[in-house]
Amino acid sequence: MMSNTTQATAAAPAAAPIHSVDEPRGGDPRPATATAVKIKARDVNVYYGDKHALKHVDLDINENEVTALIGPSGCGKSTFLRCLNRMNDVIDSCRVVGDITLDEADIYDPSLDVVQLRARVGMVFQKPNPFPKSIYDNVAYGPRIHGLAHNKADIDDIVRQSLERAGLLKEVHDRLDQPGTGLSGGQQQRLCIARAIAVNPEVILMDEPCSALDPIATARIEELIDELRENFTIVIVTHSMQQAARVSQRTAFFHLGDLVEVGNTEQIFTNPKDSRTQGYITGRFG
């Protein structure tokens, strides 16, 4: 191995292999490139009462990358997503075992402030759920309660910037005082994204963010996800495999509570290693 490395540096730089054929079966939880790891999950198990919903999951989420979680209903992908900002805490019967770290710090540390954690790890849900308030107040709510702004001008700035980054400002700039619920579905979802990024999070979790939207609104959100990747780390749960293929750099496939395979999205969709992944993504019973 060492001699190979020396050889490689001496010769011209080798082209990156199209398929990472040397990845062990089931995939490698570590990133293929030298990208920094933002969230590290090790031996994560989740129980709903007696039901073992997530089994021994090891997964790294890379910084400034989109990681897609795919799998059939009930496979544990949303459960895993909700572990990442401790949304499972609110479910009484739910028990999470294992280590999840955000920038090397344990997010299940009892001394950790969950509210602060959720400001760092924001979330966008399946159905757009704007507050029954004005467009402006929807976005301003987070920065206000987190004390991120000291005066009206600061808040104005944050609101405009967030709407701009969510690609919504042009469409709503002249009606910020109107109710957010009056927007179209796609606009409402982008408002929710603006609301999530207004508190300047580091990670954004998205739970099927496009499943209630039409194809045009979906394309806008996908384009937005790609732009947001520059500043945020994104984890997205999706039932649309084409969406996972389009927006993500890494894809993780869950099945019956197991993390079956994780790898570069291109590899997963052209040459998956596990027959269950193959069966699922090609539309066979797997």
Added chain:
Amino acid sequence: MVDQHIVRQFDEELDEMRAVIAQMGGLVEQQMANAIAAIGRRDDALARRCQEADAEIDAMEDKIEALTLRMLALRQPVALDLRAILAALKIAHDLERMGDYATNVAKRASALAQLPEVGPINGIVRMGRLTHSVIKDVLDSYSEPNVDKAVAAWNRDQEIDQMYTSLFRELLTYMMEDPRNITPCAHLLFVAKNIERIGDHATNIAETVYFQEMGTRLEGLRPKGDRTSYAVVEPPEPDAAP
């Protein structure tokens, strides 16, 4: 893993695609066998039938293009399905080229039938039979599918190339011996070249079968036995290259 898609129509389309490839392969095999037989038996009638049959192979390539285009547009195939569809598209193209080369051989057979017989015809027929058996193995490796068989067939192309090189030399000696041999020998030279090209396309198909099954390229250089480029001159020193 279960082989059936949830959407059964997709399976039917994939089956149809494979069936058309198998049929097309069968036609090319037949075309090849007839062209070689026409050379060996100096059979102009067979050679002409052979030339007419090429249109059918071309039509099948069009059919594969239409089928694969439709599946790419409507099924958004991924993983092994995507590889199978791309493979069919590539194999159809290779088979179409092989059909063309076999037709060229048949055309030369018509010309040769009207010329005096020359010695190396037996060598050409042997080379044709060898190539025919490689084609058969490659097509079997596709329909089974069987990667080992594909790799074995891929390696056998070297034999075809070596046979081509020795035929080339042999034909040169006949032409030097008697200028009246030049016309038939020139035809035979083209026939040998066409058969050699058919062998190359057969190795392409073997590579495609490998990719379809394994998801990676067949590693290593293709074995090369064709040395005719340097048949009467010395090849450049290997260490002269940078």
